[in-house]
Amino acid sequence: MLSTSQRRLIENVVLRCRKVLEEDFDRLLRIYGFTSEKVIEEDKVSQDKLDIRKEIEAAIEREGKDYKIARRRYIKYCAFTFLNRILALRMAEVHGLIDETVIIRAEYGDRSKRERDLLDKNSELVSNPEGLAFKALEEAYKEMENYIPYLFDTNDPYSILRPSLTAYRNVRKIIAELPDDILKEFETVGWAYQYFNNEERKEIRKKMRGSPSPDDVPPINQFYTVGWIVKFIVHNTIGKLWLETHPESGLELNYLVPTRSRLKMPEKIKVEHIKVLDPACGSGHFLLGAFDLLFKMWMEEHPEIPPWQIPSLILERNLYGVDIDLRAAQIAAMALYLKARTSFEMFKEEGTEFELKRINIISADIHFVDGERRAKFLSQFGYERNLRRIVEETLRACENAFEIGSLLRIRQPFERLFESRKKDGWGKVNLVQSQLTKFIPEAIPKEYTVEEIVKKIREFVREAAQSRDMGTIFFGLDAERAISLVDVLSDYYDAVLMNPPYGATPPKCKEYARKYYPRTHSDYYTTFIEQAVDLCKPGGYVGALTGRTFMFLKSHQKLREEVLRYDALPEVVLDLGFNVLDDATARYAAFTLRRKCDEDINWEEHPVTFLRLTDYAWDEKRVKFEEILEELEGYGRRNTYLTGWKT
Template identity: 30%
Template sequence: MNQEERNALRGAVQLWRRTLENDIEEQIGALYGIRRPTGATAGKGKKAAGDSDPLAELVVLAVADVPRVAQSRRLQERRRIILTAIEDSARRRMASAGEKFDSGQVKPLVLDFEAYLRACAFTVLNRLAGIKLLEARGHYLPSLTGSEDAPAAKFFRSVAGPSLPAGEDPYMLFVDLLMADVSTQVPSLRDASGRYDLVKPDKASVLALGESMEALGEVVWKSDETLGWIYQYFTPEELRKRVRKESPTPRSSDELAFRNQFFTPQYVVRFLVQNTLGRMWLEMHADTHLADTWEFLVRDETTPRPFKDPRNLRVIDPACGSGHFLLYAFEVLHDIYSEVYEHAELGQGLRAEFPDRYEFFARLPELIIERNLYGVDIDRRVAQVTQVALYLKALGYDRKARPMRGNIVHAQQLPGNAAEFGAFVAAEFTDHPRREFIQQALSHVHKEFLHADELGIMLKTSDTIEQLTRRTPLWNETQLLPDVLAALDAYAEHAADAGEVRAFMFGDDSRQALRLLELMSLEYDVVLMNPPFGAAARDSKGTFEKLYPRTKNDLYAAFVERGLNLLVPRGRLGCLSSRTGFFLKSFTKWREEILLGEGHLEVVADLGYGVLDKAMVEVAAYVVEKQ
């Protein structure tokens, strides 16, 4: 996309967000009796969401005063789920502000309600955007294009017309079914918690969004970058300004995430991938023809390295955002696999596993996503965006590609308490010889991952966990961690079937937390990143400074230190960050002990201003090889 197309998308995303937030807010107020104080409602034709006093206390009517809720247990349960989500937002806000509160007596404010509305709007928008992206790739018939006259919508009416429920709008039923289907096609679009899809957009909103999406043109919807830009443009500018005014440093994982939402331009992505993964492949296979296609590869003398089967190459982005490094790494890996498969000598291993050439290329997208690409982010939404983007990338190579779990992890705390760990272990490991050890290990991980939601892969396994796993090898030798992960899947599935929301959330969130531990235990050939910069979030600052005493003055410096730690010997790190570390005195240890001590600085591109969208920061892109 060019700048004009990105500007059009920016304006459209802001309009879509406001449209959906206002629509959902109006419905929640009318149906569930949850609203802003009188005079501060943001419904259609009134103030835009966020214009009212964010510190005003939210109005929650008694159930008896909301007739439809009072008469329906189903609506009472839905209202309870909505209020729980809003109250959880209030607890996180109060905890990040250092406020003391009684966990049972939380009074949500308007800004907590706004956070819930944003989450609901983002859930709906992601699904509608997913439909448009699948349309553009030929995976769906035109469904939103043309609104009610879209070919798929007309076909649905012709087939389902006689059996449609009385009073049901055919087009809205079609859209509901389509959003459910896209969540099945792309599992990361599901709202696993069930909190954010309880209120559906009305017909006017869907028609308006469909028309606006169509107006952006085909280029936008065929681009791999679109979901990433939607994510970056979604956070309201007034929220960014308010948060920066209230605190110069991030107070929570949410603030840390959106303060650092800066898209990496494609030329920087290509420069860093070609000079890390690309150069490694050139050193393994000097006769490769691929180097001729890499326009940003710095062409100097190379040091040969032993060939490595591409199935064993690992590439990670430890702050993956919407996955732009991984998307281009996918392309380069696809080219490498293809070259290896056709090579008489190097391709013997691949051809032994995939003797049928057609089957190999059909399976290749799945192979790359499940074997080669890894990513971590502290923002659940953006981790979902990366998963969707990788699936769409796979569809571009094979239209029959199935949804894949992949290795994109949302970093979060291990939820639960001793009682919940006990219930899980009792249910899934009844007769297991290491039952007691598993419960003990989960308790230790729970303690050590207290700040995982703010530090992500910057955490390191502590001596406590290392000693525990040495005493009873947990993760690698006995394959117990995969067993625990599989058991958490089963536990969450059983809880969902039984309608046990808390148990489901424990199982689902625990699996994500332990996947982070799994990724931390691996070594990688390539680390690629555009890490956050500035100060660590307030709650985790003490832990961060203990873990990174040499690089604690800025997050990006510590990310480089951690990235080198994750690499195999002679592995390569490619980074886009502020250029200040290359000359400020406060970064002396970073330069001398990290870049030139633990690593070898290979390539530096001093890019200056104007690289990171609206961020007023001078940046550099550089490659470091681990000693």
């Protein structure tokens, strides 16, 4: 766990880098004819810059109709993307995963090792320091793109511009102030994500009246969940499910709170089938916490699998995350890759290589702006009516995903759409009527349908990339995010873990919530609770850190009386109060809910464990929580502070 002084250093480094990069990107946009007030005519821009200008124009248009706002957004996200990449490379360097590319050393002539090696092969670069620096970066980007395409995608709209050599050198110099012990901590990327918007968050709070804009939502909700709360939630959800269905397990859960619940999983759960979702994943801290526990489960259940193969299996099969902010998705994907890769390095055998098919992190930052390209894209699916309908409905459902995100209510309609797609010709025998030699068509698995659509999307993007048709490329990237979002939100999960946004919702999201979440729409986080329950399997868990107002405000009465009585019953509640998240001013609660799978259980007979930690400051809450657990252990875990749930 990083100390306060270490976190303050990260904050200082991140904010200084942001200032350098935003000033540089602002200057570059002016060179290409995009001033802060207007777009200058093409004939006033030098001829050699027109091709890139067209790409930038398409990228800024994607950010929205208001030019000034779109330009500011574009500068901000270009800066954040470049900083994320540099930070990812630097952390990978410190972990020994790639050749040093960012850090410079005197023994290499004040260059990085990768630059030195490139110079040995291309001596002509000695007179072209800018070419050398960015050629080394591009080489490192391609290496990392194999594992984190979300962050290192060559078609990313925020990588069209590259900063000047002067700005890049300044960023390298500032990043070098972070010592190796900080860079080796996976939580560093989470703090970097939070601190990037620190000053902006303060300004938003000062000016905000009523509902926030979509751009305001990420900054005002970027708070890194502290490690002990993550551990509490992970142990009392995924860990508890495992011990319940594997009583012989040797898994140690020192943050497990004893309960007397009669809710049970209907069948034994296999580790390869466990699915964990964070629908507001931010920097991925809950998923990182789940990784450690899942690794032990894989080792326990599958001793025949070499440990070095397990990290990739966890990322491919067990962990899923969604965030409305692309920058958050980039950070989460980066953190999970570093976690999996360093675990692989600990256990690898001679001759083995790290292989990763995918990271299941999805951004809902989707902006469809071109009807003509949509029609062209849909024409690829004219060969099958049902498949085209799935694609059409995906694009329609995700038109406002950048505001609604994980709150999209799409599972039930898309379940029917996926089930309606049948194989051509005749499928398996209908055994009931086999004597009549009648057959029924076989449904095509959802997974195959999604893969087929994604393959078509990538072909679409590949063709556009050859002609540098950026508008079509951006449409394709958004289409892939849309089908991935539908895929994730039309599934069920054994555990849904989250620290969702709170407070007022953006206008379109508010309107959507009133229609689809009539019981819980009064606060952002309570709407997320209802959606999390809906995404959870019977017998599974929701674990969350949210505001505590759901326990007593009248506006949340339907959540208590309906969702928490009949859909998912509370098991453990930590009443935390203030001083929970760095710089956050709200009062919080951490809790677990159990999705009902036995309709005969009466909520009034279901015990809930409450622990009041409101009187303690910051880390004192953790200390007191651990003391309570020790006390429960000392009493044979008989005294469990049980009480009935109050509405």
